Amino acid sequence: MKYKAFLIKYAEIGVKGKNRYLFEDALVKQINHRLKGIDGKFLVTKESGRIYAAAEEEFDYDEAVEALSCVFGIAGICPLVQLEDMDYEALKAGAVKYIGEAYPDRNFSFKVVARRADKQYPVSSDQINRDVGEAILNAYPETRVDVHNPDVLLRVEVRHQINLFSETIPGLGGMPTGTAGKAMLLLSGGIDSPVAGFLTAKRGVTLEAVYFHAPPYTSERAKKKVIDLAGQVAAYAGPIRLHIVNFTDIQLYIYDECPHDELTIIMRRYMMRIAECIAAETGCLALITGESIGQVASQTLQSLAVTNEVCKLPVIRPLIAFDKQDIVDWSLKIGTYETSVLPYEDCCTIFVAKHPVTKPVLRRIENSEAKLAEKIEALVEAAVAGREIVRC
Amino acid sequence: METEKREVYFDNSATTRVFDSVRDVMVQAMTADYGNTSSRHTMGVEAEQYVKDAREEIAKSLRVKEKEIIFTSGGTESNNLALIGTALANRRNGNHLITTCIEHASIYNTMAFLEEQGFRVTYLPVDENGLVQMEALAQAVCADTILVSVMYVNNEIGAVEPVEEIAKLIKQKNPKTYFHVDAIQAYGKYVIRPKRQGIDLLSVSGHKIHGPKGVGFLYADEKVRIRPILFGGGQQKGMRSGTENVPGCAGLGMAVKEMYHEHEKKTDLLYGLKERLEAGLGGLDGVTIHGPGGRDSAPQIVSAGFEGVRAEVLLHALEERGIYVSSGSACSSNHPGVSGTLKGIGVKESLLDSTLRFSFGMFNTPEDVDYCLAQLRELLPVLRKYRRA
Numbered sequence: 001m002k003y004k005a006f007l008i009k010y011a012e013i014g015v016k017g018k019n020r021y022l023f024e025d026a027l028v029k030q031i032n033h034r035l036k037g038i039d040g041k042f043l044v045t046k047e048s049g050r051i052y053a054a055a056e057e058e059f060d061y062d063e064a065v066e067a068l069s070c071v072f073g074i075a076g077i078c079p080l081v082q083l084e085d086m087d088y089e090a091l092k093a094g095a096v097k098y099i100g101e102a103y104p105d106r107n108f109s110f111k112v113v114a115r116r117a118d119k120q121y122p123v124s125s126d127q128i129n130r131d132v133g134e135a136i137l138n139a140y141p142e143t144r145v146d147v148h149n150p151d152v153l154l155r156v157e158v159r160h161q162i163n164l165f166s167e168t169i170p171g172l173g174g175m176p177t178g179t180a181g182k183a184m185l186l187l188s189g190g191i192d193s194p195v196a197g198f199l200t201a202k203r204g205v206t207l208e209a210v211y212f213h214a215p216p217y218t219s220e221r222a223k224k225k226v227i228d229l230a231g232q233v234a235a236y237a238g239p240i241r242l243h244i245v246n247f248t249d250i251q252l253y254i255y256d257e258c259p260h261d262e263l264t265i266i267m268r269r270y271m272m273r274i275a276e277c278i279a280a281e282t283g284c285l286a287l288i289t290g291e292s293i294g295q296v297a298s299q300t301l302q303s304l305a306v307t308n309e310v311c312k313l314p315v316i317r318p319l320i321a322f323d324k325q326d327i328v329d330w331s332l333k334i335g336t337y338e339t340s341v342l343p344y345e346d347c348c349t350i351f352v353a354k355h356p357v358t359k360p361v362l363r364r365i366e367n368s369e370a371k372l373a374e375k376i377e378a379l380v381e382a383a384v385a386g387r388e389i390v391r392c
Numbered sequence: 393m394e395t396e397k398r399e400v401y402f403d404n405s406a407t408t409r410v411f412d413s414v415r416d417v418m419v420q421a422m423t424a425d426y427g428n429t430s431s432r433h434t435m436g437v438e439a440e441q442y443v444k445d446a447r448e449e450i451a452k453s454l455r456v457k458e459k460e461i462i463f464t465s466g467g468t469e470s471n472n473l474a475l476i477g478t479a480l481a482n483r484r485n486g487n488h489l490i491t492t493c494i495e496h497a498s499i500y501n502t503m504a505f506l507e508e509q510g511f512r513v514t515y516l517p518v519d520e521n522g523l524v525q526m527e528a529l530a531q532a533v534c535a536d537t538i539l540v541s542v543m544y545v546n547n548e549i550g551a552v553e554p555v556e557e558i559a560k561l562i563k564q565k566n567p568k569t570y571f572h573v574d575a576i577q578a579y580g581k582y583v584i585r586p587k588r589q590g591i592d593l594l595s596v597s598g599h600k601i602h603g604p605k606g607v608g609f610l611y612a613d614e615k616v617r618i619r620p621i622l623f624g625g626g627q628q629k630g631m632r633s634g635t636e637n638v639p640g641c642a643g644l645g646m647a648v649k650e651m652y653h654e655h656e657k658k659t660d661l662l663y664g665l666k667e668r669l670e671a672g673l674g675g676l677d678g679v680t681i682h683g684p685g686g687r688d689s690a691p692q693i694v695s696a697g698f699e700g701v702r703a704e705v706l707l708h709a710l711e712e713r714g715i716y717v718s719s720g721s722a723c724s725s726n727h728p729g730v731s732g733t734l735k736g737i738g739v740k741e742s743l744l745d746s747t748l749r750f751s752f753g754m755f756n757t758p759e760d761v762d763y764c765l766a767q768l769r770e771l772l773p774v775l776r777k778y779r780r781a
Contacts, residue, residue, distance in 0.1 A: 216708030255778055345704070351778065 074171030175204030192290030446645025467597030522551030550693030559590025603647030607640030
């Protein structure tokens with residue numbers, strides 16, 4: 001079967017009101033952007049609740065489907081045959097040819113479902129169903145009709161051209177990138193944070209990211225790994241600006257002044273503060289983390305509450321109720337897993353205590369942080385100002 | 393004390409910068425004389441001359457015949473060819489192979505492959521200096537033994553194996569057994585005479601001796617029966633098919649010429665650096681030098697354990713100051729029952745993850761060593777203060 005076009009179905013955009021066109025335009029833009037990267041030229045158009053991507057030259061089918069499968073906002077991708085000839089006999093012949101080519105193994109049941117957007121068309125939808133069905137049965141006597149549970153559901157759409165399709169390849173769902181504002185992802189080299197970024201971006205959110213680097217305790221390779229992960233998320237979410245913050249001096253200062261079983265929680269509070277600083281500078285409306293209840297000491301509800309206390313922006317935690325295996329499954333699906341499991345140490349683990357506090361008390365943590373008063377502000381300022389920015 | 397920042401490359405056992413003369417001859421072979429040695433025309437003949445010259449240079453350095461040199465893609469291929477090629481060609485003489493527990497992965501994993509093919513492999517233990525235990529070797533060699541493979545210089549601690557004694561012992565036990573020496577860390581540092589030392593096969597890599605990456609050679613005594621492991625156009629008398637890597641061979645030949653020119657001066661320079669570093673390290677608290685050290689081990693390698701500091705962190709801290717070294721991996725081998733060199737020589741548990749390897753090359757100077765020592769003096773107390781709580 002040689003398809004020349006795709007019908008792209010979107011889900012939630014359909015229920016939008018007056019601003020619906022904004023979402024549609026964003027989706028068209030994303031589809032265009034994605035198809036530009038593959039062989040062949042495509043014309044992407046929107047038309048009463050539908051988006052079409054029609055190939056204007058030779059293209060690779062699998063590559064095109066793959067590209068469209070990475071676009072947020074697409075519910076389903078239907079490979080499409082379009083008939084320019086509106087003549088009824090041509091319609092029937094076209095449907096027979098389509099079935100013949102798309103399903104060379106004739107042993108299946110089918111059902112025809114016609115719809116007329118163009119009510120001027122001389123034949124009713126019901127009549128089309130019956131006539132096309134008959135034509136297919138005549139051409140391929142081994143097939144049979146099953147209106148309740150067909151193997152093949154052939155859709156015939158009469159518009160200003162005739163669309164034939166019978167397959168729907170599921171898309172990623174979500175909302176088109178660029179329709180929901182911008183948020184700052186706290187990205188590490190682990191499994192969780194890239195997935196958290198992906199899931200948030202899937203709702204149309206544009207991403208910025210911040211990574212805390214602690215040389216010489218973390219290596220150049222660990223940093224490279226995070227840059228790679230940001231790039232892998234960017235393959236879905238669009239370009240990501242990654243802010244790389246040197247965190248070593250802050251970490252060592254905390255180590256010098258505070259109880260060691262509180263190191264991780266205090267460190268995380270400073271990471272949130274710094275992320276919020278950069279978020280403010282870059283117009284981000286929220287922070288995103290990969291936290292999940294109870295996964296580690298710093299992610300008990302008590303710890304999350306104490307960490308959250310320093311943030312004014314909303315903190316999006318898409319994985320909060322996920323089991324680890326579910327997160328792993330997502331990371332395998334989006335292709336970040338292999339990079340995430342490379343064994344380079346993160347700054348979160350380098351000084352981790354044998355028994356870190358799991359039920360921190362805010363007042364006590366604040367008392368410990370008071371010991372940092374002398375230098376911490378200057379250190380945070382220097383870290384923010386000295387950050388390196390990489391476009392991924 | 394503020395010292396001016398330098399770039400100090402002390403990872404020459406990982407790889408080296410090529411000599412300028414090596415670069416020059418390679419550029420020549422890539423841009424002017426870029427023919428295929430198999431072509432009938434002048435371009436082919438000229439390209440062939442580079443390979444011939446290199447072969448001659450190498451043969452001369454070992455006092456062996458030119459036809460006993462097979463160019464390969466490097467140390468790994470040389471080791472693969474030596475082990476697989478000999479094992480397969482001599483199967484009818486037996487199915488037993490012997491190696492040691494401190495070899496490089498390209499020996500282990502090849503041995504593991506041969507075990508899958510039905511060969512039996514014995515892994516010999518080493519003593520606290522990393523030297524093969526001769527009694528164990530004497531016991532292991534039997535009528536069935538086709539090949540013994542031992543490294544000349546250990547890549548992690550620089551231990552130098554007594555290859556001549558090993559050769560004698562093997563031949564005494566079974567004159568038919570071949571002796572392969574992985575000389576990747578030894579060639580260029582030592583004068584090697586395979587014929588006199590009883591070495592039948594010898595692996596060498598180009599990029600450890602200021603030559604290019606992607607080229608090396610296997611010396612195989614003409615009497616050794618060996619089967620090729622790569623098949624194709626029948627180059628190098630069918631022993632190693634594939635268009636000859638002309639620039640690689642030319643570069644390797646040049647590196648060999650350079651390394652063995654005023655050779656003693658060169659080893660003296662390396663030993664000078666080594667002794668300087670060892671003396672300096674001796675004056676620091678909590679530093680242990682692994683292996684015998686000094687002139688009793690290889691001139692280019694110093695392996696040292698730093699109590700209370702993680703090797704990875706110290707490595708990156710040195711890197712920030714322009715010094716590049718390796719962490720002496722506690723267990724570089726994944727082979728079951730084989731423990732890696734440091735464990736093999738009985739380094740204590742607390743130092744396994746705290747060991748760095750400093751390795752010298754011809755571009756290093758005494759000032760590099762002094763700079764490195766000065767940085768270590770500053771870094772160690774700081775790094776020891778901040779540890780996992």
